[in-house]
Amino acid sequence: MKIIQITDPHLVPHKREMHGVNPFDRLSACIKDIELNHQDAKLCVISGDLSHKGQIESYKALGEILKGLSIPYRLMVGNHDIRKNLLSVFPDTPIDPNGFIQSCLDLGIGRFIFLDTVAEGEKFGCFCEDRAKWLADVLLTNGERPVYLFLHHPPLEIGLPNMDRMRLIYGDELLARTLEPCKNVKHMFFGHVHRPTAGNWNGISFSSIRGTAHQVALKMTQTPILVRSHEPPAYGIIYINKHSSIVHFHDFLDNTAFISNADPTFQP
Numbered sequence: 001m002k003i004i005q006i007t008d009p010h011l012v013p014h015k016r017e018m019h020g021v022n023p024f025d026r027l028s029a030c031i032k033d034i035e036l037n038h039q040d041a042k043l044c045v046i047s048g049d050l051s052h053k054g055q056i057e058s059y060k061a062l063g064e065i066l067k068g069l070s071i072p073y074r075l076m077v078g079n080h081d082i083r084k085n086l087l088s089v090f091p092d093t094p095i096d097p098n099g100f101i102q103s104c105l106d107l108g109i110g111r112f113i114f115l116d117t118v119a120e121g122e123k124f125g126c127f128c129e130d131r132a133k134w135l136a137d138v139l140l141t142n143g144e145r146p147v148y149l150f151l152h153h154p155p156l157e158i159g160l161p162n163m164d165r166m167r168l169i170y171g172d173e174l175l176a177r178t179l180e181p182c183k184n185v186k187h188m189f190f191g192h193v194h195r196p197t198a199g200n201w202n203g204i205s206f207s208s209i210r211g212t213a214h215q216v217a218l219k220m221t222q223t224p225i226l227v228r229s230h231e232p233p234a235y236g237i238i239y240i241n242k243h244s245s246i247v248h249f250h251d252f253l254d255n256t257a258f259i260s261n262a263d264p265t266f267q268p
């Protein structure tokens with residue numbers, strides 16, 4: 001099964017530039033690339049920071065772009081989003097009984113869970129008792145199926161001090177305790193990081209990918225403000241089967257040449 005992950009498009013109203021790039025143009029190019037190459041994907045997950053400041057106009061811009069996507073998609077919130085504005089433009093977005101934008105979806109290969117880790121108005125993430133109760137119920141009714149978890153904020157330190165201070169700070173241990181009884185959580189997919197990372201947290205593998213707009217610079221020491229970068233935008237192509245999960249990181253604006261051994265200039 002193929003799943004696509006897009007993250008952190010940070011759309012702004014009126015299709016303006018932001019941090020030296022045009023988020024609207026970049027997300028549009030990303031969707032075109034997916035349409036060209038991955039129409040066989042079962043789902044496209046956009047893992048938060050859909051908007052840069054949560055304006056309704058930016059969600060309308062997202063709606064305009066997503067008209068070009070033929071595969072089903074699932075929208076998640078990040079720390080830059082405003083739930084009520086997102087829901088006003090995308091009223092069919094699933095929510096839990098407490099109004100958090102979290103949901104689950106059963107596909108043939110397993111159960112996909114999309115968590116809401118947002119504390120609105122704050123950069124750091126939060127996972128509260130209400131959200132944990134919902135997750136516990138979703139895991140309880142899952143049975144033995146494999147579980148794949150998407151969340152915006154990583155619940156662990158990833159070694160980038162400026163990002164670690166805005167990780168899932170409140171409720172990381174609660175999340176770990178809620179997941180612990182379920183032995184079938186296979187992988188966690190993060191947004192928020194704006195960088196490719198991969199690793200393991202409490203026995204669960206995880207990955208993050210670059211966003212479609214600006215990136216976060218690889219700064220392993222604390223700096224007074226977050227340093228962003230113009231490293232290439234990317235999206236993730238996820239392959240899942242009974243035995244494995246694989247994430248490919250695709251720099252969709254890369255236009256460097258392919259090298260084929262059929263080329264007369266090819267040197268083996």
Ligand SMILES: [Fe+2]
Pocket residue numbers: 008010049078080192193194211
């Ligand atoms: Fe972001």
